[in-house]
Amino acid sequence: MASTVLKLEGIEKSFGGVRALKGVDLEIGAGEIHCLAGENGSGKSTLIKVISGVHEPDAGWIEIGGRRFTQLSPIEAISLGVQVIYQDFSVFPNLTVMENLALNMELMDKRAFMNYRRARSIASRAVAQIGFDVDLDERVENLSVADRQLIAISRALLQNSKLIIMDEPTSALTKKEVKSLFSLIKELQSRGISILFVSHKLDEVFEISERYTILRSGENVAKGSTTELDHRAFAFHMTGREFSAESYRPAGPRGEPILSVRGVSLRGCYSGISFDLAPGEILGITGLLGSGRTELVETLFGITQPDSGTIEVRGLPAKIRSVKDAIRKGLGYVPSDRLTEGLFLPQAIDRNAVIAVLDRLSNGFGFLRRKAVAETTLRWIRELSIATKDPSLPVRTLSGGNQQKVVLARWLANDLSVLILNGPTMGVDIGSKYDIHALMRKLASEGLAIIIVSDDLPEVLACASRIIVMREGAFVRELDPASTTESVLGELSTGVA
Amino acid sequence: MITARRFFARSEPWVLAAIVILSLLIQARSGQFFTGNNLVDLARAFIVPGLLSIGCMMVIVSGGIDVSFTAVAALAMYITDKILLQSGYEGNVILAYAMSAGFGLLMGALNGFLIAFLRLPTLVVTLGTGSLFTGLMFGAFSASASDVPPAIVAHGKETLFTAVNSDLGLSSNMPSQILILVGMLFLAFLLLRYTMLGRGIYAIGGDEAAAERAGFNVRAIKMFLYCLVGVLAGITGISRISMMAYADPSTFQGMELTVIAAVVLGGTRVTGGLGTLTGTILGIALMMILANSLILIGIPTYWSRAFTGAVIIIGTGVTAHQIASTHRSQRDLKKT
Known part of the structure; x- marks a missing residue:
């Protein structure tokens, strides 16, 4: 691996006696598309929140861009180039595309006043990065789900991101939209941006990612290169259950059609x-x-x-x-x-x-x-x-x-x-x-x-x-x-x- | 860029059209609508609900609701009035405004604390505090209609100009309190449009979790908002008693519903996130014309209440329908 963008070691986190993460490791290289997989409740979301600074880990350390932290604030995470694209995209449906793109940046700069000219230039710059053609004055609630996601992505890119975490990015998209999202992800990769792709969908993991980390009940259960992973192993690591491979033989019709x-x-x-x-x-x-x-x-x-x-x-x-x-x-x-x-x-x-x-x-x-x-x-x-x-x-x-x-x-x-x-x-x-x-x-x-x-x-x-x-x-x-x-x-x- | 589609999807043009049609109708039937004294009377009736609607609109935009602001206005002005009377205060009215605004701030801060820090539902909190403040006023202070200090009486007599209707031999004075309304509207406009705080109010109303993640201090914004509503209510209280020249503790009773209805009629989305000052002003104006001018064409007062009710149902119904249809079209979008 050329260089490491993010490295976690021995991350532990408990909530009121429930151990959500029991010493998790994760390593992502520069320009790598890494998949974080696990079933619901496996600790994926908690881990994302630790990386983005929302949760402070109880133990372990985080290394971003060569600097080591035992705890991280959301602002620090962003300034180190870590961006999260949440499942709901975290947009304001009632505001215009322009404000949605510019507000986070303005808040990062601790602005007290809103300057619409500056906001427009930030927004135009944001959409230009990925060639996203959208009316900046349209309210976000009038846009399709895929367009909202593009807004979240262009907003994330504004912050000079080195690592973009996408939480279940395909759950509300059609097949065609998933395809264009994937080509966008590849495009980002070619600019040297690493992607942490969080999913439990097998096919997507195989299609898009190069390396994977699978969590189960807050522990690492497998990691490696995606090409060495097959369907059965993936299902086993995710669930901890061995699924019988025997194919199903339907009993066939019985009697008259109902x-x-x-x-x-x-x-x-x-x-x-x-x-x-x-x-x-x-x-x-x-x-x-x-x-x-x-x-x-x-x-x-x-x-x-x-x-x-x-x-x-x-x-x-x-x-x-x-x-x-x-x-x-x-x-x-x-x-x-x-x-x-x-x-x-x-x-x-x-x-x-x-x-x-x-x-x-x-x-x-x-x-x-x-x-x-x-x-x-x-x-x-x-x-x-x-x-x-x-x-x-x-x-x-x-x-x-x-x-x-x-x-x-x-x-x-x-x-x-x-x-x-x-x-x-x-x-x-x-x-x-x-x-x-x-x-x-x-x-x-x-x-x-x-x-x-x-x-x-x-x-x-x-x-x-x-x-x-x-x-x-x-x-x-x-x-x-x-x-x-x-x-x-x-x-x-x-x-x- | 405002396209025709966006323009007509808004409520303001429709409310404005309703106002124009209604006033032309009243003018045609009575010939008395566009007379100086009627317009001044309307402006006079506009001041108090107008002042109250500013804070009310902001709270609804943030996704909350406040039904306690009339109780805050009444208690703040009543305590101020009593203190000034007992101390035999003879000075400037500004102190009265400042004191009342201060009491309003304290009461608003209680709402803000319960809502922003204890995360209690806004309707329940303000129903409770509203009842508490009214109860305190009539119980602890055994409030009844009372005189006002000379400063407030004098303030009430300040007149910008007088409009005389020679046909009917009537004249109406434009009260100076209209300047307070104009000033507050201007400040509210600047706040909502050009400060991050104001944009934060909209952001919270759109998606509170997203606002938190974006870096807005959601608690502080909410705390500020409910305090501001309290301050505005306190100021309104003094404006009201100065125009009436006596302090009636029940003068605001029931007004909260009219104000909330006017705000919603003016296009403020009940579920939060959308709303403009222009729409709010137009909503109040329409309600005031219905309440005050229908009598000019011989419609009795009790009928004007029925009309007001009908307009609220139609107006809010249209808004609700618009929301429902946007949601429907989004669902269709997702399906295809």
């Missing part, structure tokens, strides 16, 4: 889609964003009505006019954006879990039977191994994977025949992903019919018993996962060979 879709169309969304689904099957629907995959399953769940075509449930024509109709016919749906569409975040876990079955859990007067609620909740917490001490805690307190399980519990509590999962493992960590996949297989083997909508091709290949590819609203092909590959699916969904 759901038959015949030529349904919805103008502007999808057209002429037909398929059958039998108990025990897992049907994978894949396609790019905008392929109509989400709109299709929303129709099945009664959120939208098709213009033409028929849907049959258990061989009888079914009119699904509303979500209530869909639930009555035994259909369940877990939306992709579980945070905004599926859960009441501030409400307790048990309340969220039973919300779809309140009718069954209440007595003749419409009052809830507390005991029945508690029993149902406990049963599903155990069955789905939701990691919580107390079901009366708000759902917000759970990790992404566990939140997803609560949504599942809600539907499983209702006697279901068809479960539709849209992006079932989007944004959850590897361990939870594995658990959710295992759960889907178990449910299918018990006779549930499952539809998964996902653009995570390895996931579709690993779980589905049949795969439907959609492109621009049209049915492209039905495939058997045993005889197809990721690249075939990719070609079919993009239409590019």
